[in-house]
């Protein structure tokens with residue numbers, strides 16, 4: 441997968457040189473480039489923002505630098521390309537935004553199948569809307585929100601998305617099995633995990649986990665998932681009458 445990031449703080453992404461994603465880049469599984477938006481300005485102060493039309497507090501990111509930056513990354517197209525099949529296969533341009541669709545594990549899985557992602561990190565009060573409108577006419581553009589809260593810019597959101605997406609790319613995580621039993625992979629929150637010692641500060645590991653009875657362990661873990669999800673994320677539970685959520689007959 442090719443990933444391009446545009447930001448006024450490119451140094452923010454230095455952490456993508458280390459750990460899992462750093463190793464994936466060294467292995468050639470991910471080809472990542474970070475671009476400084478200010479490199480696409482031409483004034484002495486490398487200006488990227490200006491006051492908002494219509495008034496209001498804060499500053500808005502100017503369209504021109506974004507246009508030049510994105511033109512340098514996205515495939516050139518002319519007006520006749522609008523609506524051609526290529527638009528369904530070209531890069532996906534993602535702008536983190538509080539006004540975006542919610543980022544989910546399902547979206548991470550979907551985006552992990554894409555060959556090329558381009559992330560645009562907005563700052564200030566956001567990016568001139570015409571940037572989104574213009575490039576929506578040239579390919580797939582998505583506004584994506586991490587959640588219902590406000591950040592100072594898109595960089596943190598892009599880091600989170602790249603981690604969530606990158607770990608799903610085949611070969612990035614050593615043991616693909618570890619991707620299966622995680623929160624949100626099967627729609628429920630994950631079960632609690634324990635390791636040695638069997639007793640710690642008077643707290644014991646649930647006996648079923650020491651029993652060697654794999655059927656009972658699987659049933660206990662499933663019930664833990666259901667109980668945890670019901671307690672903190674009832675919105676993730678399917679319809680109450682879903683037979684899959686009923687505890688197995690032998691687990692009482």
Ligand SMILES: Oc1ccccc1-c1ccno1
Pocket residue numbers: 536537538562563584585586587588589590591592593594595597
């Ligand atoms: O609050 C933001 C500001 C800029 C870019 C993104 C965000 C955001 C907030 C939640 N998800 O994304």
